[in-house]
Structure formats: C-alpha cells, structure tokens
Amino acid sequence: MKQQAIRQGDVLLLKISKLPTGLKASKETVLMANGSGGHSHTFKGGTFYPKVEGDFIIGYLKAKGTTIHHPEHSPKGDKIEDGIYEIRKQSEYTHEGLRPVID
Numbered sequence: 001m002k003q004q005a006i007r008q009g010d011v012l013l014l015k016i017s018k019l020p021t022g023l024k025a026s027k028e029t030v031l032m033a034n035g036s037g038g039h040s041h042t043f044k045g046g047t048f049y050p051k052v053e054g055d056f057i058i059g060y061l062k063a064k065g066t067t068i069h070h071p072e073h074s075p076k077g078d079k080i081e082d083g084i085y086e087i088r089k090q091s092e093y094t095h096e097g098l099r100p101v102i103d
Contacts, residue, residue: 008068012089013080031059
C-alpha cells in the first residue's frame with residue numbers, strides 16, 4: 001500500500017491499512033480542538049475514533065467522502081482520499097528536546 005501523509009498545520013494524517021482493535025467511534029467532528037493557533041481541526045464525512053491515552057497519536061479517521069477544515073489552513077475544506085488515517089499531533093526535535101509543532 002502506498003504511504004500517504006497529509007499535513008494540516010500542527011496535525012498530521014498518516015494513511016494506514018486498518019484500524020487498531022478496541023476503538024470506539026465518536027459522534028464528534030473535531031480531530032483536534034484548539035490547535036496551537038487556538039482553532040479546531042474539524043472534518044465532514046467519515047468516522048473519528050479518538051485515542052484516549054498515550055503519545056502524540058490523537059486518534060483515527062475512517063474517511064469516506066471526507067473533507068478536513070481549519071480556519072487558517074483550509075477554511076473551505078480539503079478533500080482527502082477515502083481510507084483509514086492515523087491522526088497525530090506533530091512534534092519536532094530542537095536543541096532543547098522534543099516539542100509540539102506550533103503553526
């Protein structure tokens with residue numbers, strides 16, 4: 001399977017082959033509330049599966065006819081290819097250590 005990554009500000013969507021087991025679908029349409037600029041990353045179409053604990057992974061998105069939205073990066077929405085995506089809060093290494101991307 002071709003690896004695909006989509007960056008939207010401080011959020012990264014990484015296409016994966018299947019959902020991890022044990023996830024519960026959410027009725028929310030928010031991928032990440034209050035990103036570094038204070039705006040939420042939202043979507044229309046598809047199903048979001050939040051990850052409650054652990055690292056920089058926020059959750060998973062099963063996309064079907066899905067657009068992702070952000071007031072600064074894509075106010076009209078960006079259509080993404082159907083599939084399953086791991087949603088990550090981006091981070092970067094600096095001389096001071098690992099920190100979240102602020103965009």
